[in-house]
Amino acid sequence: MSFKIIPNQAEGVSFEDISILRRMEKPFKSKKEALKQDIIYLYCPDEAVSEVEAIAVNYEFTIVINRYDIDNFSKKVICHFKSAALGKQQRNFLVSATECGAWVEPLVSYLDERLKYTEVSLLHSSYFLHQKAFSILSQKRTQLVKRFLDVTSSLAILIVTLPISLLAALAIKLESKGPLFFLQKRTGQYNKEFKVIKFRSMCNDAEKDGAQWADENDIRVTKVGHFIRKTRIDEIPQLINVLKGEMSIVGPRPEREIFITELEKVIPYYRFRHAVKPGVTGLAQVSYPYGASVEDAVWKHKYDIHYIKHHSSFLDLKILLLTVKTVIFGMGR
Template identity: 40%
Template structure:
């Protein structure tokens, strides 16, 4: 993982983005120069072509999941997505072609180049030698924490080789598989050297009373081996801050969990620009949705509900009504669930496509919400969750968002357990929020909407 502006990117993701931008630049240079009267290496036409191609391909790639940290797609699924990307790019390429004298030749050249580029992308994703991205990881510990680290490593990142588990001095009983236990007859430093370990994750259940061989860990670090604690490990690999490894001291003395006037100003400008553009683009969809709601279930069209915002301030969130008017006729708040019978037929569709969330863009303009942030919850559930989940109130230190890191990384929550899982992603966002992370979330939201994941 590589940290850029407080957000961790997988090496494979950065490699794919860099390769795509390089190929798109070459495509723009070759095609623009070949189809102009007076070819210029970096003329206005070349820059414009590269900008449009780059923005379109980056958006499509993010929406189709090509830039995910890791993936478990089959070769056939990747090919299908590449074909879909090519079909979606065709109108963009045809629009660009109208600027050139030989429009047909330009369009065919760019289409062929994009097709080859997508073919190369699929090849890189599935046939890149594993050694180029391989990382050998040793888990220092054999308890429950070490087991969770090993399980997540094997599940979430196929480029990782789990060397094994090395027991701490005070760990008497191992809770990991026997095959993964490393011999205690060799020192930690010797095992790291012999096994060519790239990273050590310290996941001890007990870290007091001489349980950590600090000298050996320091020797490993001086030899170029990364040494990270369990909290940092999960933050880097999964984009979340695990509650079981979280402490007030780690939050206070570590980096992150801070903001300033400049960050707030930049975020506000980003919010206003994005909300204004999206409102203009979505206005026909919103008008059609309003008409269909009236035709199916009458008035009201919009649904207002009190939610908890930044610093605990209350505000009214506005959505298109997707449930019956008597959804909570008994006055008792309830979680929305899968196949909720209170949802109308149209409501199921607009929830899947996230159309019901569009009126919240006006809340972004007024400043009650942000484009990206934790999902705003009702005061009834906030009171309950604050009592049951440690550090839950931290998510209210930033503005709630129309979309968010937790929304794109975890399915729709309908229980206290789901709220705890999503909080771990919200904490990551609060700790590391930046303009770059907001842009990443916006791109991943496109993929969630296109693949219709998470909504209920």
């Protein structure tokens, strides 16, 4: 990642001749072309520059910040961040860029589509205050279709996997003492708690010392538990939660309230994930490797917010197919 930070030059820029550039207009043929540019131009208040620098160090494209001496807007990506804090002349510059063929949009929206996750550290309340931008929240038809697919696919998967479930149940009971199923309170849609159902994969007294983050190589996991976790067999009973309407096939993974209380202190808008039903699988699970730390939770939240904003039946199908791939190769969680 490289930065080219130009001091605020808005006062020295003349906008009188900028209309001449309209004759040289060469707009992008599609959004796809705009998302592949090696350089994007960002305009933000000087005090916001450090926020962008902090999250962009690993980007594979260059961000040029607050350069107001551009003399040709043809095929340029112009992004803005906290534009309400810019001066009138600076905002006029952005309007002129739009008129002259540049691709202009908020930085968060541009990064959202280019990176396929949401930079949650750059979010502010206005991002969430346009419910119509979240079809999964605002369109009843979308919700009904998702529920129909949840019920039909859950029933189908439960029937197809019945032999596997019976073998898993037998193996669990033969290996260790304790209940067959593991029931644990998780926080679901609208912050309502419910009991998630899973095949038990840990020893019976796994949390005798209190709640703990699950670790990839957790010593509390039994031999059978390690296998059914790796293959996601332990998740099959959660389809009962789906049939009960407590979960969806695809959505943010449900978390425990004790951890949510801690995570929301350091992760912006963490509880927004509860605007939708939690899922048996999700975009974070197929996009990010197994993790059990606050940093991992931040990354998974980036994918969860992206999923809620860009939900579609096609995206759900894509996540399901990626889940199958994840199970086959034993990756993620």
